[in-house]
Amino acid sequence: MNKKILNAIRNTNGRFFGLYTKQGESLNAQLQSETDQTIVIYDRNFNRTRRFSKASIAGVRSGSKTFGRVR
8 A cells, every 4th residue: 555645535524535446447436434454535536435445556647747657
């Protein structure tokens, strides 16, 4: 798990950001909560709350900045 990616997610301050997973999925997300191993996000594409393992996150695009691997 990449500290820069997690810090970028934490610093979104309730705004939406692009989230890219190692499984190849991309979504428009908003951080809801966080535990030691997982993050809970609101998925604006499908209008539902989802839980992801921190290890499955490949990259984040927030504003004009990109962190990690983004397609």
